[in-house]
Amino acid sequence: MSKNMLAGPWFWMRTAPGISIVTAVVVAVIATVQSGPYVLVNVVVTGGMLALVATGLTLMLGVLNIPMFAHGEYFMIGSLTAYYIFTPISAFIMEHPESWLVTFGPIIAILGAMIGGAIAGIISEKLVFGPLRRRSTDNWVMNSFLLTVGVSVLLVNLHQLIFGADFKGIVGYWQGMPVSIADVYISKDRAMAFVISAVIVALFYLFMTYTRTGMAIRAVSQDITGAEIVGIDIEKIVMLTISLACALAAVAGGSLLFMYPSYPTVGLEPLYMAWFVVILSGLGNILGAVAGAFMVALLKVITVEYVGAGWDFVVPSALIMLILIFKPSGIFGSDVRGVLDK
Amino acid sequence: MLLEVTNLNAGYGYLQILRDVSLHINKGEYVGIVGPNGAGKSTFMKTVAGLLSPMSGRVMFNGEDITGLSGSDVSRKGIAFVSEEMNLFVNMTVQENLYMGAYNIKEKKRQNERLEFVFELFPRLAERKKQLAGTMSGGERKMLAIGRGMMSDPSLMLVDEPSFGLAPQLTANVFESLDVLMKNGVTILLVEQNVTKTLAVTHRGYVLENGKIVLEGKSADLAEDSYVRKVFLGV
Numbered sequence: 001m002s003k004n005m006l007a008g009p010w011f012w013m014r015t016a017p018g019i020s021i022v023t024a025v026v027v028a029v030i031a032t033v034q035s036g037p038y039v040l041v042n043v044v045v046t047g048g049m050l051a052l053v054a055t056g057l058t059l060m061l062g063v064l065n066i067p068m069f070a071h072g073e074y075f076m077i078g079s080l081t082a083y084y085i086f087t088p089i090s091a092f093i094m095e096h097p098e099s100w101l102v103t104f105g106p107i108i109a110i111l112g113a114m115i116g117g118a119i120a121g122i123i124s125e126k127l128v129f130g131p132l133r134r135r136s137t138d139n140w141v142m143n144s145f146l147l148t149v150g151v152s153v154l155l156v157n158l159h160q161l162i163f164g165a166d167f168k169g170i171v172g173y174w175q176g177m178p179v180s181i182a183d184v185y186i187s188k189d190r191a192m193a194f195v196i197s198a199v200i201v202a203l204f205y206l207f208m209t210y211t212r213t214g215m216a217i218r219a220v221s222q223d224i225t226g227a228e229i230v231g232i233d234i235e236k237i238v239m240l241t242i243s244l245a246c247a248l249a250a251v252a253g254g255s256l257l258f259m260y261p262s263y264p265t266v267g268l269e270p271l272y273m274a275w276f277v278v279i280l281s282g283l284g285n286i287l288g289a290v291a292g293a294f295m296v297a298l299l300k301v302i303t304v305e306y307v308g309a310g311w312d313f314v315v316p317s318a319l320i321m322l323i324l325i326f327k328p329s330g331i332f333g334s335d336v337r338g339v340l341d342k
Numbered sequence: 343m344l345l346e347v348t349n350l351n352a353g354y355g356y357l358q359i360l361r362d363v364s365l366h367i368n369k370g371e372y373v374g375i376v377g378p379n380g381a382g383k384s385t386f387m388k389t390v391a392g393l394l395s396p397m398s399g400r401v402m403f404n405g406e407d408i409t410g411l412s413g414s415d416v417s418r419k420g421i422a423f424v425s426e427e428m429n430l431f432v433n434m435t436v437q438e439n440l441y442m443g444a445y446n447i448k449e450k451k452r453q454n455e456r457l458e459f460v461f462e463l464f465p466r467l468a469e470r471k472k473q474l475a476g477t478m479s480g481g482e483r484k485m486l487a488i489g490r491g492m493m494s495d496p497s498l499m500l501v502d503e504p505s506f507g508l509a510p511q512l513t514a515n516v517f518e519s520l521d522v523l524m525k526n527g528v529t530i531l532l533v534e535q536n537v538t539k540t541l542a543v544t545h546r547g548y549v550l551e552n553g554k555i556v557l558e559g560k561s562a563d564l565a566e567d568s569y570v571r572k573v574f575l576g577v
């Protein structure tokens with residue numbers, strides 16, 4: 001992508017990423033002008049959350065070659081953890097409205113969700129993925145796919161068994177007046193949800209690009225034997241990758257608890273959407289996944305706005321089919337093997 | 343003795359390739375293993391490098407038992423492996439690839455010293471340091487693979503088929519760079535199909551056939567040996 005940009009903006013605009021990004025921006029602007037700025041706000045908030053879940057998927061696919069279909073359940077674990085951490089905090093806030101927890105309570109809940117997700121990831125690696133990796137040599141992709149589906153069913157039903165099937169939601173994280181930017185009112189929760197996802201995606205990108213460990217993760221994704229030769233501890237990197245990917249999904253679940261109350265299958269929608277993103281943007285490409293997340297969010301919001309609320313899965317799915325037919329590698333997909341890169 | 347392999351048996355699954363292979367390398371030596379296709383040369387290298395666990399036998403390195411250690415542990419002990427397929431990180435730049443080679447070195451300063459050293463050895467890599475490894479030519483990739491091996495400041499370098507898939511001119515370049523390494527005091531174990539060339543540059547040699555060592559000795563003597571001449575050189 002960066003090379004194309006060097007060859008001039010005009011050339012870049014005619015490549016697949018260029019066409020789709022420009023179209024997306026134009027559509028977003030038109031829709032905002034026509035229906036009001038809330039369209040843009042919705043796109044940005046949904047897109048930020050999708051970016052988190054989709055980067056996690058990208059990581060699982062790029063580094064471990066696992067087509068992760070249980071990722072929504074880590075989103076669910078995140079929202080559940082945040083719920084159980086925030087409920088006592090909010091009860092405390094009711095009695096002590098001057099407490100510092102008014103500002104930092106939600107942050108604690110969201111960080112707790114992140115840690116919960118990471119721990120859940122480590123447990124799944126220890127109990128399921130690790131043992132499978134040691135036993136299975138052939139058909140890894142198929143086996144691991146089936147395994148993740150099983151994990152998904154298990155976690156959904158565990159949630160139902162232990163915590164019940166009802167909605168476990170909160171009224172909101174941050175109280176007070178909505179933030180106003182240029183005549184648009186955004187509730188604090190939504191603004192913070194976006195800020196959190198933006199900060200985490202940026203940190204994650206910097207981590208992958210510049211740190212020793214991030215580079216080691218990329219090295220494992222590109223050539224696992226090569227990584228072993230230079231002395232990278234593969235087991236450690238795998239463990240770290242899984243916990244990172246699950247933590248990303250869980251933090252999305254945690255920070256969006258005010259929109260999506262926790263219930264057993266809350267993760268399905270983010271999961272499907274994240275898979276749309278991954279297919280749309282091409283497998284294993286972090287920046288592409290972020291751009292794709294906002295495109296899918298836009299598509300979803302536009303569909304709800306102009307076609308009808310029941311259609312928000314139909315239109316993206318139809319688009320995915322078209323993309324698979326005409327550009328199977330995805331919009332940002334590269335033909336070079338070795339995935340997790342610009 | 344830097345490396346001492348005793349009665350090594352190894353293979354893939356139920357298929358045994360190596361049968362009681364024993365060899366040793368002294369510090370500062372340049373040793374070659376030659377043999378026909380399928381003799382088990384690469385299997386031997388992979389087993390010593392820790393990518394394959396042996397069925398039985400013992401590998402001692404610097405007086406330490408390293409039998410059955412994982413590839414990353416072996417690398418941490420100071421053995422660099424340049425594999426036949428090179429196993430480069432194709433979507434990283436040359437410089438990033440080299441830094442990954444120094445993964446076991448924690449201090450940035452020493453990493454940069456190593457980088458300077460490798461760039462001095464292969465000025466070509468310095469010119470291309472911002473290029474993606476996947477976009478380089480075969481010869482350059484080989485250089486990069488050897489350079490990446492050198493980054494960890496190894497006491498022993500295992501080089502597997504450096505001439506594989508290269509044009510004769512490039513092969514000569516690669517052999518030259520190995521010569522330079524040897525003069526810099528690196529111990530090298532070289533595995534090659536190109537028997538004439540290998541026996542011309544190395545100090546000592548082993549002949550591996552059907553997973554067994556059939557001959558060993560000074561390279562110059564091996565090159566004159568009637569069996570080697572008959573089987574490998576066709577004279």
